[in-house]
Amino acid sequence: MLNSAPDLHSTETPLLQTVGLTKRYGDFLANDRVDIEIWPRQIHALLGENGAGKSTLVKTIYGLIQPSEGEMLWQGKRMILSGPSEARSRGIGMVFQHFSLFDNLTVAENVALGLDGKETFKDMSARLEQVSNVYGLPLDPKREVWQLSVGERQRIEIVRALMQDPKFLILDEPTAVLTPQEADQLFIVLDRLKAEGRAILYISHKLEEVKRLCDTATILRLGKKVATCNPKAETASSLARMMVGTEIKEVRAGAERKITVPRLVVNDLSLEPDDPHGVRLQHISLELKGGEILGIAGVAGNGQDELFAALSGERLSQDPGTVVIEGVAAGHLSITQRRKLGAAFVPEERLGHGTAPRMKLSENALLTGHAASGMVQRGFINTTATLKTVDRATEAFDVRKAKRDPEAASLSGGNLQKFIVGREILRNPAVLVVSQPTWGVDAGAAAVIRQAVLDLAAAGAAVLVTSQDLDELAEITDRIAVMFHGRLSQPLATSEASREKLGLLMGGSSLDEREAAHAVGA
Amino acid sequence: MQLVLEKRAERSNTIALVSPLIAIGLTIVTMSILFVILGKNPISALIVYFIDPLTDAYSLQEIAVKASPLVMIAIGLSLCYLANAWNIGAEGQFLIGAVAGSWLAVKTQGTDAGFWVLPAMLLLGAVAGALYALIPAICKVRFGASEILTSLMLVYVADLLLDYLVRGPWRDPAGFNFPTTAEFDPVATVPILVEGGRLHLGAIITLLIVAAAAVLLGRTIKGFEIRVVGAAPRAARFGGFNANQLILLTFAVSGALAGLAGIIEVAGPVGHLQPGISPGYGFTAIIVAFLGRLNPIGILIAGLFLALTFIGGEQAQIAMKIPLDVTKVFQGILLFYVLACDSLILYRFRLVFASRQVSSGTG
Structure with missing residues (x-):
C-alpha cells in the first residue's frame, strides 16, 4: 500500500x-570522487551545466551505470546495484527527461510494461487510478x-514511479x-511527497x-562536486557562478536596431501533418521585418517542429503564397531554393538533423552551403572552400x-x-529561422549564440527564434508569439509579455474562451 | 566477471580497416572445423582453396575473369547500400542484361552487321538492367513496397525468362536440343586481352568503373549526396537532398552495372546465352560490397578474394572431392562474420569485474 511510508526513524x-x-x-572522468548525501524529507537539487556529470551520477545511483570507483551507502549499508530493477526494489524511482512510452499503447499498458510486479492488469489499473487521484495527477488509464500532451505524458512517468x-x-x-502553470502543479506534488x-x-x-523548491543543492562542474549549499540562501547569480566557474558574459543588445522591409511573411498557413501523431498547422500568419527578432514560445509538441519544416521547405505547401521570403512567394520552393533567396535555418536537433553526426565538419559545411557559396564547381566539391568555412566558423564563434x-559527433553540444x-x-x-538555439548548451556557448543572433538582426536580418526557454526569449526578442495546438497567437511586445500571460497562452487559454475562464477560476 | 559490449567514444578507423581481415580469419577457422567434420585434412584443403590458385598463370587469369563481374556489380550495389537503398536483386538485373544484349546478338547472327554490334549489345544490357532495377525502386518510392523483397523476387522472374528464351524462341537449331543459343558471332564477342587466354576487355571496363566510382564518392556533390542520404537521412533532407530521387538513381546505376556485367559475361567467357551463366555473381557481389567496406578500392580487393574462393572451390572439388556448395557455405559464413565484426567499429568488448559477493542483503 501507498501509506507504508518510508521509515522515518533512520534520520541520523x-x-x-x-x-x-x-x-x-x-581517460575522461565523467564523475570524479563525488560525495553526496540524500536525506529523507528533503528536496535535493543537483545543479550543473550540460556535461557536468549530473546524468552519469543519477544513472549510477539508479543502477544503469556501474561506478569505476567509490561506493554507495543505502541507509548506512553498502549497496551495489546490478541494474535499475534492483534499484527499484530498494525504493529508488526515477523519472527521465526523455520519456520511455509507447505512443500506440494506453496509459495503463505503458505503466504495466514498466512495473516489475506480478499483480493482474485489472488490479494494476485500479491502483494506477487510485495513485493518480491521491496525488492530483489525473490520468485516464x-x-x-x-493523444496526450507532454505534461500528461510526464504524469504517466511520475505515477509509474x-x-x-x-x-x-x-x-x-x-x-x-x-x-509555468503546469510546473507549479508539479511543485505541489513534490512538496507533498517530501511531507510524506x-x-x-x-x-x-x-x-x-531550485531556489524556490529545494532544501539543499549540490553543484557539479566538470565531473567534480564544487559545493553543497542551501539554495534559498544563495542568489541566482551566485549559483550560476558556481556552476560555470566564471562570470557569465552579459549579452549586449546594442544600439537601437533599424526596422526595415518585411523579409519573412507567413500568410494563413495550414498544413496537415505527414505523420499520424504530428500536429496540424492551422491558419498561421506572421510578418517579420529586417532588424526584428520574433520569438515563438510554447510547450514542445504544439506544432513548432511542423512550422519549422514548413518555413524551411522540408515540407512544401500547395500554395506558394503561404510563405514569402524576401518578397518571393516560396511556399512551393525547396529548402535549397529558399536558401538561395537568402534564408538560413538552424533546426533543434543538432545531431542527425542539423548535421550528419559521422561526417566531418567540412562535409557538414557543405550540407547547407552547397547551393550558394562556391563550394561546388561543375559537380565537384571544392574542399578548400569547405575547409575555409570550417576555419572561419571556428574563429568567429570560438x-x-x-x-x-573532426567528425560532428565528436564535438560537445555547445x-x-x-x-x-x-x-x-x-x-x-x-532571414534566419532558428529552433531552440541554446538547448542543452553550456552557458558560455549560449551567450555567444545569443549575441550572434542579436548582431545578425542589428545587421538587418529578420530572425525567428523558437524556444522553450522563456528567459532566453525575454533576453533577445522584440516580440513573442505562442504556439498551441498548431495555432500561433498574436505576438506580444516582449516588454509586455509577462510569464503569467505567456503561461496562459501556452496552456491554450486565449484561444478557447471556456478554457480561459477555467484557468482563471482555478 | 562479465563481458560487455560498450559504445566507443569515436568510431575506430583502425578496426574499420582490420575488421574484414578479422572476419576472414574467423571464417578460415570455422571452415577448418567444417573440413575436419567432412573428414578432410583442413590444412591441405585450405592450401587447395587459397594457395594453389595463386600459383599458376591460368588460375590467376581465371581469378581476374571471375572478379570482373563481381566487382562491377558490387560497385553498383555499394552506391545503393551507401544511400540506404537495399538492392538484393543484382542477380536478376545481371540476367536481364545478358538477355537484352543477347537479343541483338541472336538477331544479327550470320548477317554482315559490323563492329557496332558489341557496343550496342553492351548498351542494351546496361539499359535493360537499369530498367529492371527501376521496377523495385519505383514500387518503393511510390507505394512504399520493401525493395529488399521485390528486388529479390524479380531475380526468379529473370531466371525463368532466360530459361524460356533459350528453350524456346532463341534455341540454337543446330544445338542438339540443348537449351542454349548459337555461339555468338565474333563481332558480338568481347575481345580477349591476352592471346590464347581468357582475360577479356571486361576487366579493363571494370577497372574504369572502379576509378569512376572512387571519384564520384570522394570528390563530387552527387557522391556526397549518396553518402549523406544513407548516413543521416534527416540531415540530408535538411541539406536539400531528395532521398527518393536518389533511390531511383542508385538502383538504376546498380542495375545498369549488373546488366553490363551480365552481357559481358555472356558475350565474353561464355560466348552464348544459356541457363546457369551466373554462379550466383549477383548474390556474391553483396558479400563483395560489404567485405570491401562499400569502398571502391576495397571492393576491388574483396572481389579478387571472393573470385579466389570460386576457383579454389572448383579445384577442391576436383582434387579433394569437396562439394562445390561448400564454397557457398564459405561465402555465407564470411558475410556473417563481416557484419558481426563491423559492430566492433562502433563498439568494443570489455571485461567487467564486479565484486558481487560484498553486496549486502539490505534490500
Missing part, C-alpha cells in the same frame, strides 16, 4: 550516501499515449517540458525554480575541437551548436 544516517563515486570513460512507493525519487529536468517523508533528487538548471576537421549557427550566419542570411 542519510538515506543514500555516495562516497568518492567515480566514473571513468577511457484507457487513453492512448499519442510512485506506484512502486519509492523512498527516493529522482527527477531529471522535469519542468523542461511544462508551462520521501527524498527527492531534483536535476535542473533553472535556478529560480568552436573548440581536437583537430582541424561547440557543435556554435559551429552550426556560425555556418549559417557566415552566409549573411537575410
